[in-house]
Amino acid sequence: MSSMSATGTSKPGLILWTEPHRAAIAKRVIEMLDPAPQLLAVGGPRGSSVPELAKALDVPFDDDLRKLLVDYNAAYLLAATSQPIPAEDVLTAVAQDVTVLSLEPFAGQLDEWVSLESQVLGVIENPAPNAVGTRLVRMPIFTQSPGFLAATDPFELLGDQRVIGFESSGVHESASLFARLYDAWATVLRFIDVPETIDASLVGPLAELPEQLPFITGIMSAHARLSDQASVIIQVSDRSGCNHRMLHVIGAEAELRVTNTGYDLRHPAGDVIDHADDSGEVIEDAGLIAHQWERLLQQDADGAAGGGVVMSPSQADILACCLTCLLSARTGQPESPRRVIEMG
Structure with missing residues (x-):
């Protein structure tokens, strides 16, 4: 796989991980983005409408998120699911230098969040004070x-x-x-x-x-x-x-x-x-997500610290x-x- 960077002339790579009932809004977000990342692959439940979405978008499909993250050199993962992404998948993404964009909060319990935050910091080399908030981004806020x-x-x-x-x-x-x-x-x-x-x-x-x-x-x-x-x-x-x-x-x-x-x-x-x-x-929510993502893409391209993520409150x-x-x-x-x- 060719390397994709958030800077320079090449477009940053994107993996879409979605459930059937969120597939339409995820597809709409990607269509609205300007500039748009390069969609590398689509993942989700096998035996659902998600494989058909991947076919329509002319990209590979897999029902194993970890495999997608390892196989494709993506800058972003858009998680359009109705439940928090499993912590092990979040950590795999961060370890692959992927920014995780999620339509849902990343944890539903305090101990889950504290554990995830600690593990994410442990994966990032020389983490900045903003490190977790710039790598785990909820949309639209x-x-x-x-x-x-x-x-x-x-x-x-x-x-x-x-x-x-x-x-x-x-x-x-x-x-x-x-x-x-x-x-x-x-x-x-x-x-x-x-x-x-x-x-x-x-x-x-x-x-x-x-x-x-x-x-x-x-x-x-x-x-x-x-x-x-x-x-x-x-x-x-x-x-x-x-x-x-x-x-x-x-x-x-x-x-x-x-x-x-x-x-x-x-x-x-x-x-x-x-x-x-x-x-x-x-x-529509797709428009709000696209607006926030476009600001993030621009700030990443400009090398702006924080990626436009609001870190207060905790x-x-x-x-x-x-x-x-x-x-x-x-x-x-x-x-x-x-x-x-x-x-x-």
């Missing part, structure tokens, strides 16, 4: 959307933040409920410390609530209390036909609404302070808040993220 990136300056004008709200909805084929909940806390925790308590509920098609985050589905609502009397309100759903994400922050000096495509900043009296055009156009804190939401939904009582962290 709200903090890399066009609207959020445009709203960097307005955050400084809010004053003390009193209420932070986050909404995310869409179909399960695009993003699971766990992925949307993870994205919500990854966004909210950029502005606050870990909450004192979280009171959450989960409604939908499940007769019994699962014990593990990758298996949740439906609509989750959560209310979190902070030590300084501020609060957080989150609503996420993987059972909605409308693809939508919005951050809403009410501060002492201003009010800010941020969507995937723009933002609106106003005085408490209603006067517009600043805004970025938001046509109301719905951007992945453990994000996961702890997600776990606390599920625990609260199961117990019917407010629960403490810090206690979840202590329990590990």
Whole structure:
């Protein structure tokens, strides 16, 4: 196999690992990328529609991800699965100098994440402080959307933040409920410390609530209390036909609404302070993934440190808040993220 590099004239190589119900969105992402990596191979379950996808794209197919990673000199692995990628496959990818792009969080339990993070650091030679976050990238994250990136300056004008709200909805084929909940806390925790308590509920098609985050589905609502009397309100759903994400922050000096495509900043009296055009156009998740990936490709080509990956807050804190939401939904009582962290 010829070597593919993220720099120079050659295109970086890509391996696509997908499940049948995510194959369409993965194919759409690849078609939208500009510049596009060179697709080297497609993998997934044998006996499904994935081999037909590989045939349609005129690339080899295999149902062994480790074999694909070893056989092909790829720069990126796009994992379009509904469950976290097995740790051994993640480590194989990192050892092959592959950046893993995943539509799902990389772990569903704190101990799983701590173990994976440690092992990834052990595989990377002379790891930088950002090493794990630049090699394991979840997509699409709200903090890399066009609207959020445009709203960097307005955050400084809010004053003390009193209420932070986050909404995310869409179909399960695009993003699971766990992925949307993870994205919500990854966004909210950029502005606050870990909450004192979280009171959450989960409604939908499940007769019994699962014990593990990758298996949740439906609509989750959560209310979190902070030590300084501020609060957080989150609503996420993987059972909605409308693809939508919005951050809403009410501060002492201003009010800010941020969507995937723009933002609106106003005085408490209603006067517009600043805004970025938001046509109301719905951007499909494939478009959001492609936008984030194009920024990553460009920064990799330019040799920019960090690859555009937002490293704050810690992945453990994000996961702890997600776990606390599920625990609260199961117990019917407010629960403490810090206690979840202590329990590990």
